[in-house]
Amino acid sequence: MTAAGAPTRDQDRHTVSARGVTKAFPGVVANDGVDFDADRGEVHALLGENGSGKTTLCKILTGLYRPDAGQVLVGGDTVAFRSPADAYEAGIFMVHQHFSLVSSMTVAENVVLGWHRDKGRVFNRRQVEEEVARAAERFDMHIDPRAIISRLSVGERQRVEILKALYRGARTLILDEPTSVLTPQEAEQLFVSLRRMAAEGESVVFISHKLDEVTALCDRVTVLRHGRVSGSADLRTSRVDARGLARMMVGRDIAFSRRSRVDALGDSEPALELRDVSAVEAHGTLALHEVTLSVRPGEILGVAGVSGNGQVALAEVIAGLRKRTAGDVTLQGKPLPSGNPRAAADRGLAYVPEDRLGTGLAPGLTVADNCVLKAYRQRELGRGPFLSRIRILARTRRLLKAFDVRGTAESLVRQLSGGNAQKVLLAREISSEPQVLVVATPTRGLDVSAMESIRSILLEAAAGGAAILMISEDLAEILDLADRIAVISRGRIQGVLEADGADPTQVGVLMMGGSLEDTGVAAP
Amino acid sequence: MLRLPEIHFEKRLKPPRWLGPAMPPIAVLAALIIGGLILWASGRDPIDIYQRMVRVSFTNPGALSATLVAATPLVLTGLAAAITFRMKVWNIGADGQLMIGAVFASAAGIALDEQGLAVSMTVMIIAGMVGGGLWAAIPALLRVYLNTSEVLTTLMLNYIAPLILFYLIFSTTSYWRDLTTEGARVFPRGKTILEGAFWPEYGGGVVVPFGFILGIVLAVLLTVVVRSTRFGFQMRVSADSPTAGRYAGIRTARLLVLVMVLSGAVAGIAGASQIGDFSHRLEPKILQFAVFGYTGIAVAALVRYHPLGVVVSAILVGALSNAGLALQGPELPLGLIGVNQGLILLLVAASEVSARYKVVVGRRPRTGHGAQQAGGDLDGGPAEEPASGGVS
Numbered sequence: 001m002t003a004a005g006a007p008t009r010d011q012d013r014h015t016v017s018a019r020g021v022t023k024a025f026p027g028v029v030a031n032d033g034v035d036f037d038a039d040r041g042e043v044h045a046l047l048g049e050n051g052s053g054k055t056t057l058c059k060i061l062t063g064l065y066r067p068d069a070g071q072v073l074v075g076g077d078t079v080a081f082r083s084p085a086d087a088y089e090a091g092i093f094m095v096h097q098h099f100s101l102v103s104s105m106t107v108a109e110n111v112v113l114g115w116h117r118d119k120g121r122v123f124n125r126r127q128v129e130e131e132v133a134r135a136a137e138r139f140d141m142h143i144d145p146r147a148i149i150s151r152l153s154v155g156e157r158q159r160v161e162i163l164k165a166l167y168r169g170a171r172t173l174i175l176d177e178p179t180s181v182l183t184p185q186e187a188e189q190l191f192v193s194l195r196r197m198a199a200e201g202e203s204v205v206f207i208s209h210k211l212d213e214v215t216a217l218c219d220r221v222t223v224l225r226h227g228r229v230s231g232s233a234d235l236r237t238s239r240v241d242a243r244g245l246a247r248m249m250v251g252r253d254i255a256f257s258r259r260s261r262v263d264a265l266g267d268s269e270p271a272l273e274l275r276d277v278s279a280v281e282a283h284g285t286l287a288l289h290e291v292t293l294s295v296r297p298g299e300i301l302g303v304a305g306v307s308g309n310g311q312v313a314l315a316e317v318i319a320g321l322r323k324r325t326a327g328d329v330t331l332q333g334k335p336l337p338s339g340n341p342r343a344a345a346d347r348g349l350a351y352v353p354e355d356r357l358g359t360g361l362a363p364g365l366t367v368a369d370n371c372v373l374k375a376y377r378q379r380e381l382g383r384g385p386f387l388s389r390i391r392i393l394a395r396t397r398r399l400l401k402a403f404d405v406r407g408t409a410e411s412l413v414r415q416l417s418g419g420n421a422q423k424v425l426l427a428r429e430i431s432s433e434p435q436v437l438v439v440a441t442p443t444r445g446l447d448v449s450a451m452e453s454i455r456s457i458l459l460e461a462a463a464g465g466a467a468i469l470m471i472s473e474d475l476a477e478i479l480d481l482a483d484r485i486a487v488i489s490r491g492r493i494q495g496v497l498e499a500d501g502a503d504p505t506q507v508g509v510l511m512m513g514g515s516l517e518d519t520g521v522a523a524p
Numbered sequence: 525m526l527r528l529p530e531i532h533f534e535k536r537l538k539p540p541r542w543l544g545p546a547m548p549p550i551a552v553l554a555a556l557i558i559g560g561l562i563l564w565a566s567g568r569d570p571i572d573i574y575q576r577m578v579r580v581s582f583t584n585p586g587a588l589s590a591t592l593v594a595a596t597p598l599v600l601t602g603l604a605a606a607i608t609f610r611m612k613v614w615n616i617g618a619d620g621q622l623m624i625g626a627v628f629a630s631a632a633g634i635a636l637d638e639q640g641l642a643v644s645m646t647v648m649i650i651a652g653m654v655g656g657g658l659w660a661a662i663p664a665l666l667r668v669y670l671n672t673s674e675v676l677t678t679l680m681l682n683y684i685a686p687l688i689l690f691y692l693i694f695s696t697t698s699y700w701r702d703l704t705t706e707g708a709r710v711f712p713r714g715k716t717i718l719e720g721a722f723w724p725e726y727g728g729g730v731v732v733p734f735g736f737i738l739g740i741v742l743a744v745l746l747t748v749v750v751r752s753t754r755f756g757f758q759m760r761v762s763a764d765s766p767t768a769g770r771y772a773g774i775r776t777a778r779l780l781v782l783v784m785v786l787s788g789a790v791a792g793i794a795g796a797s798q799i800g801d802f803s804h805r806l807e808p809k810i811l812q813f814a815v816f817g818y819t820g821i822a823v824a825a826l827v828r829y830h831p832l833g834v835v836v837s838a839i840l841v842g843a844l845s846n847a848g849l850a851l852q853g854p855e856l857p858l859g860l861i862g863v864n865q866g867l868i869l870l871l872v873a874a875s876e877v878s879a880r881y882k883v884v885v886g887r888r889p890r891t892g893h894g895a896q897q898a899g900g901d902l903d904g905g906p907a908e909e910p911a912s913g914g915v916s
Binding site: 319321341342345346351353355358359360361362363364365369372373374376377382385386387389 | 752753754755757758760761764765767768769770771772773775
């Protein structure tokens with residue numbers, strides 16, 4: 001699979017290296033003297049929090065950025081990539097989080113699209129399809145080269161991206177957080193393929209912030225923090241565990257809050273109940289199909305599933321932002337009107353949407369304005385039609401203090417860090433002392449410390465008696481926090497499990513549309 | 525091959541606070557300099573022409589009066605545009621709303637008996653607001669119920685409104701048509717409103733139309749409403765993010781109708797002012813050719829839809845058009861004045877971008893195919909080259 005023009009000095013130990021790479025953007029040094037080596041035949045993890053410089057480093061390695069200082073070496077030779085095309089020539093490819101596939105074309109067509117391996121020759125469909133099928137088989141990636149992309153699942157599309165790179169002569173494959181869109185099973189399958197590639201002498205760079213994945217899959221790990229290498233380890237020889245990696249990543253010990261499931265919830269009446277609720281997408285396709293769920297006061301119900309399986313619709317239907325087409329939602333035993341967000345909020349429902357900046361917060365307004373986004377109608381915040389600035393600011397300062405938000409009341413929400421913005425949102429919603437709290441992907445994109453404070457805020461709210469419906473794509477998070485787990489797939493609830501002793505494999509089967517019988521477990 | 529320097533935009537991480545408000549004046553200044561160069565290149569003395577422009581627009585009572593008269597409808601239509609454009613609701617129908625407002629206000633003015641000036645003015649203003657508001661309610665309701673684009677519907681209503689005016693005056697013996705004299709029957713015209721309902725003018729030597737004062741009051745009022753009321757809070761939230769507005773429980777459809785009707789009502793006041801301040805009767809031709817509504821959009825855009833700024837920019841635009849009319853002649857064609865006006869609008873609009881982006885002029889070595897679009901994200905602009913160009 002060598003492409004014409006790829007460097008021939010493969011006998012060198014290092015395929016791709018960075019030496020003292022430095023890259024600054026206005027206001028931030030993204031990479032500061034980074035050294036990095038991706039060896040032949042290894043899976044090398046690049047670990048770090050958001051903003052630690054992982055992606056910048058990889059964009060430098062693939063010619064998207066040029067370093068301010070330092071060098072990139074391929075096969076021991078210094079190279080100066082001026083574009084991704086140069087990096088392709090050198091056999092370095094990156095699979096981004098957002099795929100670049102033409103959804104109306106077939107797998108084989110996408111693989112050769114825009115690529116001239118043999119200049120001037122016509123596209124030989126059959127030959128390409130055969131080659132793609134052979135490569136897929138070789139790396140254990142089940143894919144039909146004739147399949148149309150739009151019919152494929154996200155996991156399958158990712159495989160097409162990888163095949164595309166291999167077909168074009170990739171010797172070094174960089175994957176940017178590839179598992180964030182996969183079910184546990186799909187991730188497992190991906191790991192098999194990646195190990196196979198390493199065994200064949202390719203090198204794989206695996207960007208992640210999930211520690212368990214790194215320890216399970218990778219041979220070596222390089223940890224970045226604030227743009228510098230904060231540690232590295234050879235996982236084949238040293239005994240570095242997840243805790244040790246976390247320390248390198250964050251710079252201190254962290255212990256995630258977990259739910260202690262000792263406190264019995266009793267037989268209290270559910271605070272939130274959904275009965276046979278259905279809803280549709282804007283273009284008319286089914287989004288939710290006869291969903292039945294209930295959450296009791298003080299309970300956290302985790303909704304697990306691969307993103308895009310109806311989670312958004314579920315949250316929006318409960319919050320009143322989307323009309324339901326059938327079924328009932330009851331809050332505290334009273335039916336909730338369909339498609340009326342104000343009624344839901346007035347009845348004690350708080351909602352932290354997945355789309356924080358834009359739905360949950362108005363990014364162009366100040367923190368103070370956002371703190372009263374729903375409360376602006378309250379009598380005590382003003383007189384008659386007028387709002388009192390003084391009282392709004394007083395309330396804002398109180399919230400900022402109670403939830404440890406770094407930022408002033410007058411700063412624009414847009415200027416806050418992701419973690420602080422999410423804290424503002426949670427602070428506002430929880431301070432309304434809701435009976436029911438719906439949170440969607442509460443920690444996505446946050447750094448580890450922010451993630452931890454969000455988690456403890458949620459646990460505290462549950463301890464205070466709120467019924468929490470937590471939608472998350474992070475199964476580990478659900479297993480840590482939830483009392484029960486409802487698994488959603490294609491808009492249907494596949495099953496509800498007790499979180500205690502739940503097996504991720506079972507959950508994975510449900511996430512892919514299997515039933516509880518398939519997992520061999522009786523419903524609780 | 526000759527390589528031209530590349531110009532690229534780099535997003536400012538933190539635009540300085542003063543930059544936003546400072547941009548429009550800087551842009552006006554730059555436009556005057558460029559306009560001056562054009563005048564100079566065409567063999568005229570820019571300093572002399574600018575001096576004359578100031579003279580015919582500001583520095584004698586008569587000139588200043590003419591400027592304020594020109595600015596009066598623009599303040600009001602500018603406010604009408606500012607109200608909706610801030611919320612990304614594109615009401616470009618101020619022209620039609622103004623005309624229907626004028627129809628209602630003149631009807632009120634004709635029907636009035638000697639009630640005293642305060643009462644008759646109030647009645648005319650309210651009538652104008654009702655007319656403009658109703659005309660704006662049509663596209664608002666169409667948008668809410670049928671999801672039609674208000675850009676198209678308000679635009680189309682701008683064509684219908686003058687037809688109604690012409691019908692009332694030229695095609696029928698309607699209530700608005702003057703049939704008292706032989707001349708008026710042959711050359712149709714509108715009935716003159718009650719003389720006791722003519723709007724007053726203020727000032728000694730300088731004429732300040734009442735409508736202009738009304739515009740200033742409205743601008744202050746709107747500023748207060750947007751900044752400090754619960755209704756204004758809803759407007760600000762929905763303007764920033766309609767989805768966040770819906771999430772916050774704001775009844776967005778109702779808010780949209782209210783804002784459109786409010787905007788139409790302000791345009792309707794402009795119509796009432798045309799009758800009460802100036803023409804004192806329905807003049808279809810004058811109203812149709814004046815295009816106060818469209819100019820009002822430019823007036824509002826110049827100051828980024830800020831109500832108080834509208835007053836200032838209306839005077840500026842009023843002065844410019846006034847100067848154009850006063851200065852035009854064989855040695856100074858109206859086109860050259862138009863060039864200056866256009867430059868001001870263009871540069872102020874462009875200054876909006878410069879406030880948020882840095883303009884970097886410099887040569888970046890050409891990169892291979894794909895690199896430009898893939899690596900060209902604004903937060904990761906080129907750091908490898910010193911900016912040889914400055915900030916515009």
